[in-house]
Amino acid sequence: MTRTITHFINGEQVAGTSGRTSDVFNPNTGAVQAQTPLANAAEVDKAVAAAKAAFPAWAALNPQRRARVMFRFKDLLEQHMDELAELLSLEHGKVVADSRGDVQRGMEVIEFACGIPHLQKGEYTEGAGPGIDVYSMRQPLGVVAGITPFNFPAMIPMWMFGVAIACGNTFILKPSEKDPSVPLRLAELFMEAGAPAGVLNVINGDKEAVDAILAHEDVKAVSFVGSSDIAHYVYETGTHYGKRVQAMAGAKNHGIILPDADMDQVVRDFLGAAFGSAGERCMALPVAVPVGEKTADEFIARIVPEIRKLKVGISTDKDAHYGPVVTAAHKARVENYIQMCADEGGELLIDGRGLTLQGHENGFFIGPTLFDNVTADMRSYREEIFGPVLQVVRADTLEEAARLPSEHQYGNGVAIFTRSGRAARDFAASVQVGMVGINVPIPVPVSYHTFGGWKRSAFADTNQHGPEGVRFWTKIKTVTQRWPEGDVGDQAFVIPTMG
Numbered sequence: 001m002t003r004t005i006t007h008f009i010n011g012e013q014v015a016g017t018s019g020r021t022s023d024v025f026n027p028n029t030g031a032v033q034a035q036t037p038l039a040n041a042a043e044v045d046k047a048v049a050a051a052k053a054a055f056p057a058w059a060a061l062n063p064q065r066r067a068r069v070m071f072r073f074k075d076l077l078e079q080h081m082d083e084l085a086e087l088l089s090l091e092h093g094k095v096v097a098d099s100r101g102d103v104q105r106g107m108e109v110i111e112f113a114c115g116i117p118h119l120q121k122g123e124y125t126e127g128a129g130p131g132i133d134v135y136s137m138r139q140p141l142g143v144v145a146g147i148t149p150f151n152f153p154a155m156i157p158m159w160m161f162g163v164a165i166a167c168g169n170t171f172i173l174k175p176s177e178k179d180p181s182v183p184l185r186l187a188e189l190f191m192e193a194g195a196p197a198g199v200l201n202v203i204n205g206d207k208e209a210v211d212a213i214l215a216h217e218d219v220k221a222v223s224f225v226g227s228s229d230i231a232h233y234v235y236e237t238g239t240h241y242g243k244r245v246q247a248m249a250g251a252k253n254h255g256i257i258l259p260d261a262d263m264d265q266v267v268r269d270f271l272g273a274a275f276g277s278a279g280e281r282c283m284a285l286p287v288a289v290p291v292g293e294k295t296a297d298e299f300i301a302r303i304v305p306e307i308r309k310l311k312v313g314i315s316t317d318k319d320a321h322y323g324p325v326v327t328a329a330h331k332a333r334v335e336n337y338i339q340m341c342a343d344e345g346g347e348l349l350i351d352g353r354g355l356t357l358q359g360h361e362n363g364f365f366i367g368p369t370l371f372d373n374v375t376a377d378m379r380s381y382r383e384e385i386f387g388p389v390l391q392v393v394r395a396d397t398l399e400e401a402a403r404l405p406s407e408h409q410y411g412n413g414v415a416i417f418t419r420s421g422r423a424a425r426d427f428a429a430s431v432q433v434g435m436v437g438i439n440v441p442i443p444v445p446v447s448y449h450t451f452g453g454w455k456r457s458a459f460a461d462t463n464q465h466g467p468e469g470v471r472f473w474t475k476i477k478t479v480t481q482r483w484p485e486g487d488v489g490d491q492a493f494v495i496p497t498m499g
Ligand code: NAD
Pocket: 147, 148, 149, 150, 151, 152, 174, 175, 176, 177, 205, 206, 207, 210, 211, 225, 226, 227, 228, 230, 231, 233, 248, 249, 250, 251, 281, 282, 384, 386, 412, 453, 457
């Protein structure tokens, strides 16, 4: 008997009623381990109604009381870290240590949200004119929603609901149907932390639920993270319905290796950043750009034996460097890209296809794969693969190397490896990418800074978390008040100035 997953509406687990469900796999074995309901518009409406009812009281609560819920939630996350990480590993396929990182990075956004009394303060100008003061306040939007991808089922929901709810909004989370259990568990723990019923609701589903959220007139803002075509669709549809939308999307991040780089560090960093979590990270580093033939030859010579030593194992194997990919369909997609790159003329130095693990023959495993001599015109380079595949694109000069990420359709993250401060500084200033690492392979900004890419990696005016997150989840109101002494004169027919 497979487990049946529920929704979480108004503080309670609620069974799906649409009649449609989706399989949740154990990627280690390939077996179906649960069924998740796929919500219809009526179920979304129920969740929105619960959130709408909860909004006035939650928004009126003073900010330090909202912060206290966040503090307690953070404690509960720490207490339940092992449980959450194991649950996450069994649905996603990332190894348990990496799952802990997923929960930890989300928890750091909750820590940021604990500062909401300070973060949500407005501004004040005393004496903007005679007897006139001006002040602004940041007010919550109302019912808001988050739609999240499979690859960070703890961190990305917390990027969104952590900040949105701390600001006084109430929330509908629509997690990925591929690994819905951790988001549901987060909602239960959030209630346990003292959040009133209806403040955080989880609706499981697919396009039907997403469309219902986008069209719902009571949903005021939508944050989305996922693949680019769907992100673009969500952005266009949500804004068409007059909502505030931010839609973070796909990626193809480059790591540029200058001749003066510390090659020991570079090899270590690429192993983790290209193959960790089976390459299923939007900040993974799937393209290496060594500058100069000598750098490229050394990089290849040094990384090949290290790649051969990587251990692919089940997600609960403590010695495994990475586990299976999320579904059989995703495995087939990645393997198609490997074939495509080989057909396009990429030099396949290590082929990870056909990997099977004894006792787990039906698991969704792909061995680490390495291509040399990939070129910018290849489709397999231009598109996101999202698997354990590293493509090496050789460049003769730093200028030529730097053009690659700048001219690529995606602009999420980029890294440069060098000992030259000057080269790194110039590169960081000029590259057309949203997040830059200097000798840092996965430059995911800390929670009190802000996360977001450029070009087809984000359809958004504001980023995730940090002060930009507070701006996204609030609207500003500016009050001009006059408490004059005596007669203000006959100025009623001209535009007021503070002369
Ligand atoms: P996805 O686009 O398939 O799914 C994302 C969400 O959209 C899910 O909740 C899903 O149910 C929903 N969805 C699926 N099909 C839909 C449709 N036709 N209409 C409306 N909604 C739909 O993405 P995924 O495979 O879960 O996640 C991987 C992708 O996410 C990669 O492209 C990765 O780069 C990207 N990602 C980006 C960031 C970032 O911040 N830029 C972070 C993590 C992941």
